[in-house]
Amino acid sequence: MKTVLITGCSSGIGLDAAHHMRARGWRVIATCRKEADIQARRDEGFETLHLELADEDSVARCARDALALGPVDALVNNAAFAIPGAAEDLPRGALRAIFEANLFGTHDLTRHFLPHFRQHGGRVINISSVLGLAGIPWRGAYVATKFALEGLTDVLRVEMADTPVRLVLIEPGPIGTRIRANSIPHFEAWIDWQSSARADQYRQTLLKRLYEPSAKxxxxxxxxRAVSEKIALALESANPRPRYYVTTPTWIAGIGRRLLSTRALDWFARRS
Structure with a gap:
């Protein structure tokens, strides 16, 4: 039985991936940040570890405790959060906070597993986004972390080609998760929208999307599950692809980046 550690298993993609990989015969170590979520995963029969990506000690402890449970064959870096808001309204602290979790902590955790993977073989699956391929308004902070994750993963993949470690990017578009609702506390903590030059635009667009989500x-x-199936493919294929697109918008963005001018891409972004 192979073992995979999956981050961000409180809900959404991480939770579904944990159940999907266990159903496929994998031993799953599920990580969560909140104690209530850790207990919920344990009640479901998962081996569970606490992980706070913004905390270096927590990252090191999680990796150490996971390897103490036995050999680990794969790492799925899924945990991430968003801070919606206009790029001009993002203070330095907001960018620091989101990069600590979405990029620095993710990379740090990967580094803790690489020596083990070098010896035994292993796969690192980084969950990126269509927003790692193309930027859209109000998502500047999240876009920045995903663009950075894409670049760092590309370099690692090339550098690790002479080892038994394989790195894969999975790039979902719109997926039915709680990421929008979960972003509200971060928005409220960091974005002073009422003082923004775009206050009227916030009222007309972003606030409605955050606080009055459409039932449609x-x-x-x-x-x-669409992402979980790609994760399974990336973990179980003899020769996994460097990238797996999920949803039509990701295919459009990927093709558009190769074929369209920057001005054309900007036009589509404004109408996203």
Whole structure:
């Protein structure tokens, strides 16, 4: 039985991936940040560890405790959060906070596992986003971390080609998760929208999306299982692809980056 550690298993993609990989015969170590979520995963029969990506000691402890449970064959870096808001309204502290979790902590955790993977073989699956391929308004902080994750993963993949370690990016578009609702506390903590030059735009667009979500589902939205299936493919394929797109918008963004001018991409971003 192979073992995979999956981060961000409180809900959404991480939780679904944990159940999906266990159903496929994998031993799953699920990490969460909150104690209530840790207990919920234990009640479901998972081996569970606490992980706070913004805390270096927590990252080191999580990796150490996971390896103490036995050999680990794969790491799925899924945990991340968003801070919605206009880029001009993002203070330095907001960017520091989101990079600590979405990039620095993720990379730090990967580094803790690389010596083990070098010896035994292993795979690192980084969950990126369509927003790692193309930026759209109000998502500047999240876009910045995903663009950075894409670049760092690309370099690691090339550098680790002479080792038994394989790195894969999975790039979902709209997925039915709680990321929007979970972003509200971060928005309220960091974005002074009422003092913004774009206050009227906040009222007309972002605030409605955050606080008055439509019951109508995005026509391109897929359930978390669509991502879990790509994770399984990346983990179980003899020769995994460097990237796996999930949802139509990701395919459009990927093709658009290769074929369209920057001005054309900007035009589409403004209408996203």
């Amino acid at each position: 589902k995005d026509r391109f939205e897929l359930p978390p």
